[in-house]
Amino acid sequence: MMNNKSGDAARLTPPYTAGGLPSRYLLAVILFSMIHIVPAIAGTVDDYWAPWVTKLTTSSATINWRGETDGLGVIDYATASYYDAHKRFNETVSCRTAATYQHVHLAGLNHNTSYVYRVRPSGNPAAFENRSFRTMPIRGRFTFVVISDPQEGHTYSEERRFKYVADAVAKETDVLFILHGGDNAGHDDKALWAKYFHVADGMLAKFPIFPCIGNHEYHDPSNSDNPPTPANQYHWSYDVPLHYSFDCCKVRFVVLDSPDPNNHNGDDPHTSLALANSQAPWLRQQLAQRMAGTFTINHHPIWDEGRTIINPDLQPWENLYLKYRISANFAGHTHDYQRYMDERIPYFVCGIGGGRCADLVGPFARGYRCGNCRNLGYIRVTVDPVKNIGTAREVIVGYVLEDDSDEIPHLYDPPIIGDAVTFPLRR
Numbered sequence: 001m002m003n004n005k006s007g008d009a010a011r012l013t014p015p016y017t018a019g020g021l022p023s024r025y026l027l028a029v030i031l032f033s034m035i036h037i038v039p040a041i042a043g044t045v046d047d048y049w050a051p052w053v054t055k056l057t058t059s060s061a062t063i064n065w066r067g068e069t070d071g072l073g074v075i076d077y078a079t080a081s082y083y084d085a086h087k088r089f090n091e092t093v094s095c096r097t098a099a100t101y102q103h104v105h106l107a108g109l110n111h112n113t114s115y116v117y118r119v120r121p122s123g124n125p126a127a128f129e130n131r132s133f134r135t136m137p138i139r140g141r142f143t144f145v146v147i148s149d150p151q152e153g154h155t156y157s158e159e160r161r162f163k164y165v166a167d168a169v170a171k172e173t174d175v176l177f178i179l180h181g182g183d184n185a186g187h188d189d190k191a192l193w194a195k196y197f198h199v200a201d202g203m204l205a206k207f208p209i210f211p212c213i214g215n216h217e218y219h220d221p222s223n224s225d226n227p228p229t230p231a232n233q234y235h236w237s238y239d240v241p242l243h244y245s246f247d248c249c250k251v252r253f254v255v256l257d258s259p260d261p262n263n264h265n266g267d268d269p270h271t272s273l274a275l276a277n278s279q280a281p282w283l284r285q286q287l288a289q290r291m292a293g294t295f296t297i298n299h300h301p302i303w304d305e306g307r308t309i310i311n312p313d314l315q316p317w318e319n320l321y322l323k324y325r326i327s328a329n330f331a332g333h334t335h336d337y338q339r340y341m342d343e344r345i346p347y348f349v350c351g352i353g354g355g356r357c358a359d360l361v362g363p364f365a366r367g368y369r370c371g372n373c374r375n376l377g378y379i380r381v382t383v384d385p386v387k388n389i390g391t392a393r394e395v396i397v398g399y400v401l402e403d404d405s406d407e408i409p410h411l412y413d414p415p416i417i418g419d420a421v422t423f424p425l426r427r
Contacts, residue, residue: 048127049197051119053208054103054238056177057246058111058136061208063104064237066197068123070098077106077117080132089118101236112137131205134176136248139385143174144248145207146297146379148181148332150196150353151216156406158185158199162354165376168397168415170202172380178207179253181332181350182214182299184237188229189221193237210246211238214299214332215259220267228261228269243279245286249385251327251425252291254283256298256317271300271313280316287324292385293425294326301331301349303340305358308365321345325427327390330379334358337394338371339419346423348392352377357403370419375399376409377418388425394418 049066063075076089083089095104109115114134121127136142147169150162169178185192197204211234218228242257256279259269287294302314302321310318321329328346335358338349347367351358357374377396384390396418398411 048121048124049194049237050128050201050205051117051131052197052200052204053133054210054240055105055246056133056136056208056210058138059109060105060107061109061115061133061135062239063106063117063119064102064239065119065121065128066101066194066237067121067127069100071100071102072096072098072122073102073104074120074122074125075104075106075117076120077115079110080114080116083116089116101239103239109135111135133206133208136176139249141382141384141386142176142249143172143380143382144177144179145169145172145175146179146181146330146348146350146381147353148299148330149183149214149335149351149355150200151183151186151355152192152195153356153404155404158195158354160354160406161376161400161409162196163199164397164409164411165353165378166200166203168395169378170206172207175207175380176248178203178209179295179297179330180209180211181297181330181353182212182259183216183332183353183355184211184214184234186216187219187221188217188231188233190233192221193233197237209238210253210255211240212255212297212299212332213242213257213259215269218259218261218264218267218269224266224268226267228264228267231261243282247291249383250292251383251385252286252289252294254286254294254296256283256296258298258300258314271311273313273315276314276316280320283317283320284324287320287326292388293383293390294324295328295330295381296321296326297330299331300333301338301347302329303338303342303347303365303367304331304334304349305336305338305360305362305364305368305371308363310365318342327425328381328392328423336360336371336373337375337377337419339369339421340365340367341369342367344423344427346392346421348379350379352394352396357400359403369421372418374401374403375418377415383425385425389422390425391420391422393420 051065055062217234260272260275263272340347398409
């Protein structure tokens, strides 16, 4: 049985070994390599997914990767300042539980500090290069990015659209983390998720990610008439609850679970009032605590084009958002950009990560402020708790002419700013 979790980690001194082969064995090694090494390298993209960081805090982070079946691994790491000065790592954590998907916790880190790390899987220690992340600050101004719906289309892969978004995010210099609105890939399929992590590699090499589950995480790759899958790739890749919260600089982020596998059409789970109600008591607890601000994210939009009222299944959440006066809400699912205002609270639909585009045809609710379609991009949000201000900017990387085609996108270099809005964190 596959074990997708890591065990306890032990801090060790980095092992260094050296060795060589007698010259009389050299020809045999070359001949063996010609036969065997090329197939091994060809399978690296699917078998080894370069590391990504989750569960970031002021003093800890979780390093994740996909390696060989029942493999182990070692993480060497150091503060960026130490690594720059000495060109080596001074800390090592080794995972103790063999698994394909590894999730190794690093603790005892310094707040607001950049770290460099390298994962060495047991089956291929040279599989990955150095990567980095910065721990959360205790106070002050910070910036995060919101992306959603990067999945492939019917006639194109994620390399044709999402790659340009991911590469633009990777060029950001002051971002602390990524908030992901769901639909990483079109189906719960290893090959498609391998493509997602391959395309997202540049941004994930720099920025931790906080994911939210989408409906496509449940889609069956073999037959859409089947019921939803268990969303295995999502759980194995991220190892996070379906709803959870985290804090940064006394600002709360609440991640909610909107697709209900018990309310589905074929393999596609819809929202349900029962699922929203089941999370409402927990959500109330998260919002009731006095924070410097509160952001929420749920994959299915509460407000969306095509209707003049909210999604009635999500009414319990909307009631709490209004009662506790959240800072802003983010959603994906609909593949366009929209912004609504409800009692001065901004609601964003950010489904512009690369999925098949959706036209903005209306009707719209009275809170609708602006929107656009066929753009590729993300939202960059800067938060200043001291000044009680948040500013969200739609970053447009490029655009396409067709909703679902293999065309080469028209790109902006550098990206341009579309919609922008400033709002209070606390009301």
